[in-house]
Amino acid sequence: MKKRIFAAVLACALLSGCGPVVLEDGGQTAERITVAYVPLDDRPDNLERAVYLAESLGYTLAMPETDDYRTRLQDQPLNENGTQYGDRADLYEWVLDQEEAGCDRYILSMDQLLSGGLVNSRSMWESEPVTLSDGTTLTEAELLDHLLTTLAEDKNNEVWLLESVMRLAPTVGYDHWDLDGYNALRSYGMVGRPVLTGDELTISNIEADYRLASDGTVLALPEFDLEEWEVSEYLAARTRKLTLSDQMLETVSQPGYENFHVLIGIDDSSVEDSIQKNEIAYLRSLLREGDALLSGVDDLAFKAIARLHLDETGWQGAKVSVQYFGGTEDQPACDYDYQPLTTIMEEHFDFFDLTAADPGTAELRVLVLTQPADETQKDTYIQALIQELDGDAAQVPAILIDAGNGTYGTAFHEALTEKVQLGRLLSYAGFLDMAIVTGTALSHGVARYAALQNGGVDTEMNRAWALTLADSVLKDFCYKNVVREDLIAYVRNDLGGNPDNFWQPAIDLEAVTARLESGMEDAAADVIENLEHSNFITALPSDQEYAQQGWGTVTLSNYRFPWDRAFEISMDITLGAFTEPHEKILGFYYK
Known part of the structure; x- marks a missing residue:
């Protein structure tokens, strides 16, 4: 509770209605616009490098407490929430605090808000409800819906939603995965699947093809030195992540979300027709004008910050x-x-x-x-x-x-x-x-x-x-x-x-x-x-x-x-x- 109160006080102090932060430079006043930013995780590209870029363009990034979006590898000290990943409840409430304080610029990692970070999104193979500080429990779908609808109520908001296509294998040294398991699953994921097009592109069809080679035959797990439980968890994590991405894209396609921008990155991939191919095609089919799906994930915040600046300053290319x-x-x-x-x-x-x-x-x-x-x-x-x-x-x-x-x-x-x-x-x-x-x-x-x-x-x-x-x-x-x-x-x-x-x-x-x-x-x-x-x-x-x-x-x-x-x-x-x-x-x- 102390942490919750401190976060609210800090938000008010930082934002003051999320108006300009004023700095003096040689007698000339320069305005700094605050952007509420939920990072992908606590690595340098998502933390200090993002801060530097924003400040070089006249923005100030307001961020939650580091512990709320930190990733811990196996056997490392846990976060305050007792896990290896970010605190989804704290992050959700922190965003709402910024909105209540009057913020109107957001760059939000959905991997962090819904899964506790990029690494955990690869290992989270079943939905887990989120319990807020007042005892309210939300499903992941409810949390996502409430977050987006709340931010959509203020038509002055400019919101960038950052998402990723799950990479071919989970992270070595996180959850129970070691290098051998990573290599085995990456080889499994790299194999071409039946290619879906047009009306065939549905989540259920994509999920059904996860276990099939491109010729329609079932992939034999012993050939990859994998056990059924390992593949089941891996594929369930893919389905969960794709389903949440689908909900996000379907929501922002409705009227009233014109000031929302979606930027999806393709995580570590392969030149082959891999397990990602149908996922990429499906997500691309849901993009609106101005949304983007590009190679690269660790640079998503950079691209969003830069594009926010270009759009707000009348960039003509x-x-x-x-x-x-x-x-x-x-x-x-x-x-x-x-x-x-x-x-x-x-x-x-x-x-x-x-x-x-x-x-x-x-x-x-x-x-x-x-x-x-x-x-x-x-x-x-x-x-x-x-x-x-x-x-x-x-x-x-x-x-x-x-x-x-x-x-x-x-x-x-x-x-x-x-x-x-x-x-x-x-x-x-x-x-x-x-x-x-x-x-x-x-x-x-x-x-x-x-x-x-x-x-x-x-x-x-x-x-x-x-x-x-x-x-x-x-x-x-x-x-x-x-x-x-x-x-x-x-x-x-x-x-x-x-x-x-x-x-x-x-x-x-x-x-x-x-x-x-x-x-x-x-x-x-x-x-x-x-x-x-x-x-x-x-x-x-x-x-x-x-x-x-x-x-x-x-x-x-x-x-x-x-x-x-x-x-x-x-x-x-x-x-x-x-x-x-x-x-x-x-x-x-x-x-």
């Missing part, structure tokens, strides 16, 4: 060129993408109202390093991209994507750090799968370009944008390809632990964090020096010249592992005051 280096853009970038890079890019272009253009006429450039078609030409691909990025076309703002999936080792990042102003990029992404990094890079880059185009970008917005870029570059260049490998070996060999879960068995968390800190201190030094000597665009061309400023100091601290595993990290980034533009002397930028 932009002409953008895309250049690929590496020669494999016509195929999926890794085993977890189900479309070629070019198709993923085209679908995201449609979502952001971007028009493909030649480099000579484009307002923006997207440069993508793919996996190498010829292993012997890796350096040639890298140098060609860098020449384009730092050559005559450098005046056109650039979005950079590393879709090499680790095939270039550290060579690409080292070359960029040596030869390119990293801090001048509009955005960068490379840490995750191509489907995710495309949405991440375009969300940040297009939103930044639109904000500059609109004018009125103040110092606080510039600083938040700089945090998004620094976070992405430092984690990909320094942690993913350098520090993480050392850390994994340290956990396994020195501590006798599991890099995928520091509680199986429990290891010295302080020792792991100290190893991370020392590793990042060494690995990040050159990248930080590059950023600190970079300039960045603060206004779009006037008389063919960009207004720009110089980066100041960049300091990293408070390293942590959000899920107590080595896969990803969080850290605090402190930026010094921006400077006058740095001058270039003998090919290097100096203060």
Whole structure:
């Protein structure tokens, strides 16, 4: 009850009717509009990275208490609600508190609100009622209905509903699933099913085909080393999730939901005609104009925040060129993408109202390093991209994507750090799968370009944008390809632990964090020096010249592992005051 009262008080304090939050910047007042945000989970892309992006566009994100949307892996300390997943009752009531306080902007993860997070949505194989703080019990269908109808009553609300197509297998180290079980179920899910079209696309037909191969024969479980109870739970979880998605889409298709926007992401997938194919087709058939179903889930919040900003600022689109280096853009970038890079890019272009253009006429450039078609030409691909990025076309703002999936080792990042102003990029992404990094890079880059185009970008917005870029570059260049490998070996060999879960068995968390800190201190030094000597665009061309400023100091601290595993990290980034533009002397930028 104390937690409930505190949440209500905090909501009022944060929102004050959800009106603008006022900040002072050099004597000029800038308004900040509050957006009520329920994250997918507590990983960095859904937490601090989302906050940075929102603040770079003039928004402030109001969020529930972290414990209400946190995910815990096996054997890790439980949340306050006594589970490994988010508190659906608290989250539901928190959203209603925001509405009562007068909020009119929402970005809501339905996986979190209905299942307690993305990971739990893959393992929740039967409906579980939700008991509210006053003792009222709601079925999941009732909770969803009450939530949507309540928000629809205020016609001033703009609501983004984020949903996902369940991936091919549950999460390793959660519930009872281990790596062998994950691999077995992923192989089972990857097999093509009978393809349904037109009137055949119903939930009951999709469910009936879950157990069938594409020729209509029943899939033999022993061939996948699976037991009946495992498959039954897995398929029941798929049915539950698809049924809730269907209810959501059917509800918002009714009159009165015109200000609701649905964005569905396809979770880890396969190029094969997998178990997802009919689900994707069915959900796509229910989308309204303005809704979208795209590859990638971890970038859903980025896409919603960016699109909210574009819609509210009268975005008219932009002409953008895309250049690929590496020669494999016509195929999926890794085993977890189900479309070629070019198709993923085209679908995201449609979502952001971007028009493909030649480099000579484009307002923006997207440069993508793919996996190498010829292993012997890796350096040639890298140098060609860098020449384009730092050559005559450098005046056109650039979005950079590393879709090499680790095939270039550290060579690409080292070359960029040596030869390119990293801090001048509009955005960068490379840490995750191509489907995710495309949405991440375009969300940040297009939103930044639109904000500059609109004018009125103040110092606080510039600083938040700089945090998004620094976070992405430092984690990909320094942690993913350098520090993480050392850390994994340290956990396994020195501590006798599991890099995928520091509680199986429990290891010295302080020792792991100290190893991370020392590793990042060494690995990040050159990248930080590059950023600190970079300039960045603060206004779009006037008389063919960009207004720009110089980066100041960049300091990293408070390293942590959000899920107590080595896969990803969080850290605090402190930026010094921006400077006058740095001058270039003998090919290097100096203060």
